[in-house]
Amino acid sequence: MSKPQAFYPFFQVGRIGEIAMRIPKARNLYPESEYDLTILLPDTQIPTANQAVIDILCRGVRVKHVASEQEARAMHQQAKAEDPRAVWVDPDPAANYVEYLNRFHDQPRSYFASLGREDVEKGWRLREKLGMPRNARIVTCHVREAGYLDHKADMSYHGYRNADIQNFFYALIYLIKRGYWVVRLGDRSMRPLSDFPNHLIDAPFHPEYEPFFDPYFIASSDFYLGMLSGPNTLAGAFGVPQLLTNVPLSCASEENEGDMMIPKKYYSHQLGRMLTYEEILMSPILDFNRLYLYQESEIEVIENASTEIFAAVWEMESRLNDRYPFRDEAELSHARVKQIQKKAHLWRQHTLTPDHYPHYPFMASYLLKGRLSHEFIRMHPGYLGHDFPRIAWGFHPRVEGLPARLEAFHRERMQTSL
The missing domain is CATH 3.40.50 (Rossmann fold)
Structure with a gap:
């Protein structure tokens, strides 16, 4: 059985960041193994767009240049008439980001950009x-x-x-x-x-x-x-x-x-x-x-x-x-960072409403795979939080320990299990 078609309209082609953010995310959300993806680009040259980046990121999928959104919509409607499974991809980058992060924070991506053989050979000539x-x-x-x-x-x-x-x-x-x-x-x-x-x-x-x-x-x-x-x-x-x-x-x-x-x-x-x-x-x-x-x-x-x-x-x-x-x-410090991020993640999940735009009901860094520099943390011992007094709670609460000096927080934390 043929794969369903997916049409991704990318009409606001601009600087490298927009190109490198939107096209790879679309290719991951609608992978070649499951969809026949078409990227719809404007039919006019954008002065700020890096054409080399566009060519590399679009390699391997169908690209069509259209004069207007109406033309693009007509293409989708024609495809949908032939196959009801045809998909029109929401062009909103915020919506795509939410879907992308929810899907790939705990599983590998299906698409990474790569250089072709001709790119490598051209690069060797450039290095020379x-x-x-x-x-x-x-x-x-x-x-x-x-x-x-x-x-x-x-x-x-x-x-x-x-x-x-x-x-x-x-x-x-x-x-x-x-x-x-x-x-x-x-x-x-x-x-x-x-x-x-x-x-x-x-x-x-x-x-x-x-x-x-x-x-x-x-x-x-x-x-x-x-x-x-x-x-x-x-x-x-x-x-x-x-x-x-x-x-x-x-x-x-x-x-x-x-x-x-x-x-x-x-x-x-x-x-x-x-x-x-x-x-x-x-x-x-x-x-x-x-x-x-x-x-x-x-x-x-x-x-x-x-x-x-x-x-x-x-x-x-x-x-x-x-x-x-x-x-x-x-x-140890990374575990502490993830604890803080998890707290922020839960807070956002339970407090952000759909009228918050962009609606990111998550703490992105908690779902992402990178980390804070440990050397930055070593240079700023108080950055991951203050040490509070230890209190024994009961009918007559008492202070069991006074807070350590901020400068000593890092050393004290590293001697205890997180």
Whole structure:
């Protein structure tokens, strides 16, 4: 029996992130083993779209270019008249994300993007032009800056997601000294890099740059280092391990085993201190996705310092090469993180209503497979919570133990079973 047809309308083709988020999710939700999937794209060229990414992610499925949604709907209706099983896929990315996460948080995905043989051979020729050996170990890096969207007044609310490339310099120099080639991705609105060794390729400003740089070098990476943005979404589509820095906790993208993240820090001017992980996850702050919400709540979102990024890069590179010395300790802190995430997950399940948009009745990080950097936790002993007094409850409750100093919390916690 033939497979039912599925039509996925993707009319708002834009930057890499939109392409790499939507097409792979559609291909996982409607796998080739079960559906005859058609991706419907606009029939006009989108200037901001990376055609190389589209070509690679659409390879293996049918693609049709349509002039309007009406034309696409007509195609679906004709298919449905011939076979009532024909499916029109909801184009809403939030709805697809909910379905995707619910389905794949506890089972493997059916689709990962991959390079074809011609891509690999083209990549070898590109490496030759760059003076890069075929067997070079690569880390791709992308640091989100304001420049690309600065001219769009309606996008200024994204400012809390940006960071300074200078805070990555120590980490990049460390990787180069370890023998890696670093390919920095982005666009020409970013600050050019200077005075770096030859093993750093500043792709947007390189004379050999072409759109193929992005999918080829990301797919060829030992890991991706950087921010939540288009390139990181593409790394997730290829299944490349990611070290995500400066992560706002309202976002979650560490979806693959081996992914790691360090969050931005949240300083409350009302309380006069940093907020803990649990305080953020168990409050409306978790859904803040506009700069003014932080400002009105007197919360300052602080980007990662160079030492935090350097420590996390050391941890990531050590883990990938099976020489990270604190694995047992890290499993204890990871268990504590999952406890906090589970609490937030249950809270959201029982408090969010359908009028909450996007309606995510779950804690995404709890369902995803990545982890917080243990080195970040070691640098911030109080981040996973405060130690409260131990109380013996009865008719006459009494204090059995006073809270430990915040600085001692990490050491005390590591000596007890979670």
